[in-house]
Amino acid sequence: RLLFFPLFYNSTVHNTMTSLLETKEIFCRADAVCFDVDSTVIKEEGIDELAKFCGVGDVVAAMTRKAMGGSMSFKTALTERLAIIRPSREQVNKLITDHPPQLTEGVEELVDRLQQRKVQVFLISGGFRCIVEHVAMRLNIPLSNVFANRLKFYFNGEYAGFDETQMTAETGGKGRVIRHLKEQFGFKKMVMIGDGATDLEACPPADAFIGFGGNVIRQQVQEKAAWYITSFNELLKELENI
Numbered sequence: 001r002l003l004f005f006p007l008f009y010n011s012t013v014h015n016t017m018t019s020l021l022e023t024k025e026i027f028c029r030a031d032a033v034c035f036d037v038d039s040t041v042i043k044e045e046g047i048d049e050l051a052k053f054c055g056v057g058d059v060v061a062a063m064t065r066k067a068m069g070g071s072m073s074f075k076t077a078l079t080e081r082l083a084i085i086r087p088s089r090e091q092v093n094k095l096i097t098d099h100p101p102q103l104t105e106g107v108e109e110l111v112d113r114l115q116q117r118k119v120q121v122f123l124i125s126g127g128f129r130c131i132v133e134h135v136a137m138r139l140n141i142p143l144s145n146v147f148a149n150r151l152k153f154y155f156n157g158e159y160a161g162f163d164e165t166q167m168t169a170e171t172g173g174k175g176r177v178i179r180h181l182k183e184q185f186g187f188k189k190m191v192m193i194g195d196g197a198t199d200l201e202a203c204p205p206a207d208a209f210i211g212f213g214g215n216v217i218r219q220q221v222q223e224k225a226a227w228y229i230t231s232f233n234e235l236l237k238e239l240e241n242i
Contacts, residue, residue, distance in 0.1 A: 019226035026208040032187040036194030037125035037132050039215045042101040046127040051085050053095045074171040089157040106232030111139045124174045147177045174202040
């Protein structure tokens with residue numbers, strides 16, 4: 001007697017695998033790669049470091065976790081945190097001098113490899129331009145490829161707010177930057193790499209998203225990313241296989 005066993009097709013597994021392969025292919029063929037900065041390109045959250053430096057670290061770190069989890073609008077989170085920190089120009093400059101941001105292992109090699117392949121590399125951050133520019137210079141990324149928020153100071157150096165007209169000041173701002181870059185330069189394949197909810201939501205318009213958990217793992221991002229990595233070496237290996 002012949003026994004017939006029904007075959008159950010797991011479409012979820014198939015779709016995830018296809019999506020993973022597609023993401024890897026897009027990354028290898030990308031003409032532009034965009035990196036988040038805090039907890040991705042650098043090991044720390046810039047705003048948390050600034051808060052610590054100004055003596056309000058614990059309060060602001062809790063608000064950052066809330067913001068990165070996607071439970072409040074980005075602009076609200078940024079406004080509330082900066083209202084507590086109120087950093088002066090002198091404090092910001094001293095932070096960069098005394099505690100320069102620590103680059104994540106492998107990011108220098110990855111950026112260098114991408115640039116050798118003539119891939120445009122951008123830094124898109126909800127953090128502060130004065131800190132992100134410092135990171136960009138260490139990675140040989142042109143400052144014109146930096147999109148971040150601008151702090152404002154009064155003539156005496158006291159905190160005066162931030163520039164709310166910047167695309168990165170809004171919820172969905174990273175996606176707006178990517179759309180703007182596509183329109184301006186005609187990029188066909190753009191990849192966003194980052195650790196947080198604001199990075200995940202930038203795809204689309206980004207053609208692919210790669211979740212990064214090398215410094216901090218955010219569960220929501222890990223669950224939703226087709227390709228989730230914990231080391232930039234995984235991306236370097238992928239480029240070596242081409």
